[in-house]
Amino acid sequence: MISESSKRRISESTIHRLSLYYRLLSVLEKESKETVSSKELAEREKLTPAQVRKDLSFFGSFGTRGLGYPVSELKRRIGEILGLDRQWSVALIGVGNIGSALVGYKEFQRQGFNIKLIFDNDQRKIGSNHKGIVVADIKNLEKELRENKIEIVVIAVPATVAQYIVDDVVKAGIKAILNFAPVNLKVPEDVFLRNENMSMELEYLSFALVNLFNGRGTNR
Amino acid sequence: MISESSKRRISESTIHRLSLYYRLLSVLEKESKETVSSKELAEREKLTPAQVRKDLSFFGSFGTRGLGYPVSELKRRIGEILGLDRQWSVALIGVGNIGSALVGYKEFQRQGFNIKLIFDNDQRKIGSNHKGIVVADIKNLEKELRENKIEIVVIAVPATVAQYIVDDVVKAGIKAILNFAPVNLKVPEDVFLRNENMSMELEYLSFALVNLFNGRGTNR
DNA sequence: TTATATTTGTGAATCAATTCACATTCATTA
DNA sequence: TAATGAATGTGAATTGATTCACAAATATAA
Secondary structure (H helix, E strand, C coil): CHHHHHHCCCCHHHHHHHHHHHHHHHHHHHCCCCEECHHHHHHHHCCCHHHHHHHHHCCCCCCECCCEEEHHHHHHHHHHHHCCCCCEEEEEECCCHHHHHHHCCHHHHHCCEEEEEEEECCCCCCCCEECCEECEEHHHHHHHHHHCCCCEEEECCCHHHHHHHHHHHHHCCCCEEEECCCCCCCCCCCCEEEECCCCHHHHHHHHHHHHCCCCCCCCC | CHHHHHHCCCCHHHHHHHHHHHHHHHHHHHCCCCEECHHHHHHHHCCCHHHHHHHHHCCCCCCECCCEEEHHHHHHHHHHHHCCCCCEEEEEECCCHHHHHHHCCHHHHHCCEEEEEEEECCCCCCCCEECCEECEEHHHHHHHHHHCCCCEEEECCCHHHHHHHHHHHHHCCCCEEEECCCCCCCCCCCCEEEECCCCHHHHHHHHHHHHCCCCCCCCC
16 A cells, blocks of 8 residues: 555545545444445445545455445555554643543544643643543653654644644654644644644535525535 | 626635635734735645635635735635624534533634534533533424524534434524534535534544655645 | 346546636836 | 836646546356
8 A cells, every 4th residue: 555655646535535434434344234335335425436436446456346345344454544553642732622622532542543641831731630641741742742652743722822832843753743723834844734624614604605505505 | 706606616625725815814914914915825825826816716806916915805805705704603512522622612703603502412411501601402402593593503412313413403494514423414405514524634644654654744 | 157237446538626827907116 | 107027817728636438357146
């Protein structure tokens, strides 16, 4: 897979759809379904069968003609591609509204994203316990990130301080950052930064209600 | 604008970028910047100037040749397009981890999304106060949604019950739903449904770390 | 064992989004 | 007031993503 993906350039949309397939396959696996066709996957995700097959074909051929894809096996393979076949050490910075929610978000753990450290700068929060993790002082950020071999950092601090925090996170050698603060962050070329913009979809709904209401909705 | 957008089909990406421009223009406005060029907007959002101009051109011509775009005016116009020039009545269903975070999320209010009602089915939560809003019993969902003229519903309940809730929400005549539950929901054609998949970006990071690490990161 | 029905995997074709490139417009300066 | 420079707005060109359509492979039924 690794060589495949460096050969061709895989689009962001394809990766996002792999996430969808992975989640759906987990459901099908629970339902003890043995095989599934691109047609069925497509119907359940509101895509075309060709789209599903094309997405998968970038990474190999996982199906059996005349039969479809083996549910468990395909789930396992997509898990491999997405890096969900391993555990990730995650640190969370900022334990306000959103930070607290993320600590308790079961879906992350289930996928192998383990929050190992929590940081904050508020003395009232430092030392407090969140789901078994003691909140550390942001002052020790770099040292702690290194010592605990953190691989992914989640930013959930106010927009005003996010850039300073990220600068320190980058200094600590972190190469993957998920940002919940509503602000554009600058990172070096070799750091992966993704933004979770919680207002964006709400704004899309607002746009849709105001502009697109000629009768029917347009879903993703 | 309304007629423009029904003439041509505006892509989802364009709308998402309008959200980005809007946020950036708010910053520029605070910095008392009078005008801004497509070049500068593009640089700050890691886009091309042509992309910025094309996006805006779908909705009209807001700039002055030789000068650029007037910051406040453009912000106002994009606000209009996105429906952020008005207040929206929002109901939140499910006040667990994520629901609680959303109640306190300032960014929503700032954009005119006002959480007016909160529902839950847990007797321990019903009647409790969240930022001045008393949690209502999910049993009265339909009645309350109608009486309070709710326009947008945010779903933050466990995946297992989300579809049942959504069915009731649709029955209440709601046409716009934002779903945080990690599950594919079915709604009629005339209802706008958007999904906020919190794991997706984390999975993208995971994918990037495993597959794309030939030195440099690829940011959005 | 053969015939028929399915369904994959994938080049080719189509459709959509992005970028190019430039005429046009306006601000500014001499 | 004319000349210069800057930046928009937009068709055309390009690039990228999606869908088509079909040969190949396999399952299943006769």
